[in-house]
Amino acid sequence: MNPLRSVRQFSANIGYVVDLFLQVCLRLNHVWKRRVLITEHLYVSGVKVVHVVLLVGFFMGMVVSLQTGLELSRIGQQDQIGTIVAVSMTREMGPFITATIIAATVGSSLAAEIGTMAVSDELAALEVLSIDAKSFLVVPRMVTVAIICPLLTVICDPIGIFGGAFVAQAQLNVGLQLYFDSAIDALQTPGAFFPFPKDVYGGLFKSFVFGLLIASISCSAGMRTTGGALGVGNATRQAVRDSIIAIIISNYFMTWFLYQR
Amino acid sequence: MKHQGTQGPASGAESVIRFEDVTKRFGEKAVLDKLSLEVVRGETLCIMGPSGTGKSVTLRHIIGLMKPDSGSIFVGGHEMSTIKPDDLRDLRRRMGYLFQDGALINWLSVGDNIALPLRETTDLTEAEILDRVNAKLELVKLDGAFDKFPNEISGGMRKRVGLARALITDPEIVLYDEPNSGLDPETSQGVDRLIRELANTLDITSVVVTHLVSCIRVVADRVLLLEAGNTVVDCSPEDFISSSHPRVKRFLGKDPD
Ligand SMILES: Nc1ncnc2c1ncn2[C@@H]1O[C@H](COP(=O)(O)OP(=O)(O)O)[C@@H](O)[C@H]1O
Numbered sequence: 001m002n003p004l005r006s007v008r009q010f011s012a013n014i015g016y017v018v019d020l021f022l023q024v025c026l027r028l029n030h031v032w033k034r035r036v037l038i039t040e041h042l043y044v045s046g047v048k049v050v051h052v053v054l055l056v057g058f059f060m061g062m063v064v065s066l067q068t069g070l071e072l073s074r075i076g077q078q079d080q081i082g083t084i085v086a087v088s089m090t091r092e093m094g095p096f097i098t099a100t101i102i103a104a105t106v107g108s109s110l111a112a113e114i115g116t117m118a119v120s121d122e123l124a125a126l127e128v129l130s131i132d133a134k135s136f137l138v139v140p141r142m143v144t145v146a147i148i149c150p151l152l153t154v155i156c157d158p159i160g161i162f163g164g165a166f167v168a169q170a171q172l173n174v175g176l177q178l179y180f181d182s183a184i185d186a187l188q189t190p191g192a193f194f195p196f197p198k199d200v201y202g203g204l205f206k207s208f209v210f211g212l213l214i215a216s217i218s219c220s221a222g223m224r225t226t227g228g229a230l231g232v233g234n235a236t237r238q239a240v241r242d243s244i245i246a247i248i249i250s251n252y253f254m255t256w257f258l259y260q261r
Numbered sequence: 262m263k264h265q266g267t268q269g270p271a272s273g274a275e276s277v278i279r280f281e282d283v284t285k286r287f288g289e290k291a292v293l294d295k296l297s298l299e300v301v302r303g304e305t306l307c308i309m310g311p312s313g314t315g316k317s318v319t320l321r322h323i324i325g326l327m328k329p330d331s332g333s334i335f336v337g338g339h340e341m342s343t344i345k346p347d348d349l350r351d352l353r354r355r356m357g358y359l360f361q362d363g364a365l366i367n368w369l370s371v372g373d374n375i376a377l378p379l380r381e382t383t384d385l386t387e388a389e390i391l392d393r394v395n396a397k398l399e400l401v402k403l404d405g406a407f408d409k410f411p412n413e414i415s416g417g418m419r420k421r422v423g424l425a426r427a428l429i430t431d432p433e434i435v436l437y438d439e440p441n442s443g444l445d446p447e448t449s450q451g452v453d454r455l456i457r458e459l460a461n462t463l464d465i466t467s468v469v470v471t472h473l474v475s476c477i478r479v480v481a482d483r484v485l486l487l488e489a490g491n492t493v494v495d496c497s498p499e500d501f502i503s504s505s506h507p508r509v510k511r512f513l514g515k516d517p518d
């Protein structure tokens with residue numbers, strides 16, 4: 001493939017996503033009008049993903065606990081295990097895993113849903129009927145994902161910490177009391193902006209941004225779908241791929257912004 | 262009846278839709294190639310032609326879903342390439358479009374689909390909206406289907422729901438993309454009569470894309486055969502059916518002699 005062409009394609013994609021995001025921002029006053037749709041989406045995309053987040057979060061906590069616990073016990077520092085699991089879950093793992101799960105489940109279905117509407121002339125029908133597709137389709141979906149991403153992270157973080165506790169007690173012989181004391185201790189540092197633990201709201205801020213990225217990328221992939229069922233498949237693949245890339249890259253910059261000095 | 266002879270609509274009548282040398286390309290292929298046509302107020306133009314000759318593309322140009330590469334299109338006095346967004350919205354409110362496959366929003370019920378344009382773009386109360394929706398459902402003989410979902414009804418029913426939605430704003434110009442395809446002969450005839458009736462009683466200007474001679478017999482004031490992006494013949498339905506033009510005879514499935 002012509003490299004120049006793919007560079008142009010790439011920047012056109014980004015341009016479209018940014019444009020869609022800004023257009024939705026201009027329509028934020030439609031949120032109240034769309035509250036019924038938003039509630040429906042919250043149910044469909046939130047409730048149906050909770051169990052995945054619970055399962056993956058629990059095992060992620062176990063993995064972190066076991067992996068670092070084994071190293072820490074070699075140098076006799078296994079008392080610190082609670083600290084490490086708590087900090088890595090709230091800062092990184094919770095927001096990242098939750099966002100990845102949402103990109104793969106909710107994001108892909110957003111792209112497929114809107115993409116199917118595009119190839120079956122439903123978007124054209126909306127345009128002909130002078131109905132604003134961005135307000136009707138994208139606003140509710142973007143608001144929904146921006147809400148459920150932090151919301152599910154709030155569930156994922158403690159579940160991961162519990163998963164870590166389980167491994168700490170069963171496999172590393174660290175008492176639950178000690179584990180939770182050090183975990184809670186680790187999350188006490190207040191932030192510069194809010195009187196909450198910085199690690200918690202920093203993580204939730206990241207989640208919120210991930211949610212906006214997933215929704216903007218997936219909706220714009222859907223809106224630009226052409227070429228029948230094959231096109232819907234491509235749009236879905238592109239949505240998940242680009243969302244995950246965007247999550248990882250933006251994660252680095254947000255971490256830098258939140259924790260530098 | 263106002264059947265004209267060959268070549269174009271009656272002179273002097275107000276032209277509602279006019280194409281002037283419209284060309285549209287997809288890649289290398291010119292789907293519309295310097296196409297010119299005109300539809301006057303109250304007239305029903307039928308467009309026939311083999312699949313893939315740009316009939317749907319022509320309709321999409323009329324309602325501004327596509328823009329021509331060259332040439333100009335006038336609808337209701339507006340030039341469609343330079344029309345302002347507000348004017349386009351007003352113009353579209355006066356137009357109805359029946360999509361080839363109905364294009365119903367698949368997660369809304371039949372009733373909500375038809376009500377959607379009223380809910381989104383008017384200040385009517387819910388009671389008024391339901392009245393109008395039920396009236397249109399009755400018009401397309403689907404009373405009782407209000408709560409069904411698009412995937413629970415047949416293709417023919419979807420098409421009629423699409424028709425009801427296209428008519429919900431009582432448009433002056435209606436574009437029908439294959440209103441008969443997928444319908445049984447009886448329902449198909451009903452739709453033809455409905456199109457004729459709307460045109461007669463409400464003075465609607467219509468463009469109907471169709472494959473069926475039975476349809477043009479009932480609805481057409483004028484028939485246009487499109488091929489390779491241009492008009493082959495443009496005449497009254499009687500002349501079209503009895504035409505001795507070899508291309509028309511072949512299209513109608515009669516052997517050219
Ligand atoms: N959005 C599009 N992009 C590319 N090609 C298109 C598009 N729409 C239509 N075409 C092409 O234009 C030609 C005419 O299409 P269409 O108007 O749908 O045919 P029909 O006369 O059967 O309605 C077809 O060859 C189709 O492939």
Ligand SMILES: [Mg+2]
Binds near residue numbers: 316318361438
């Ligand atoms: Mg067609």
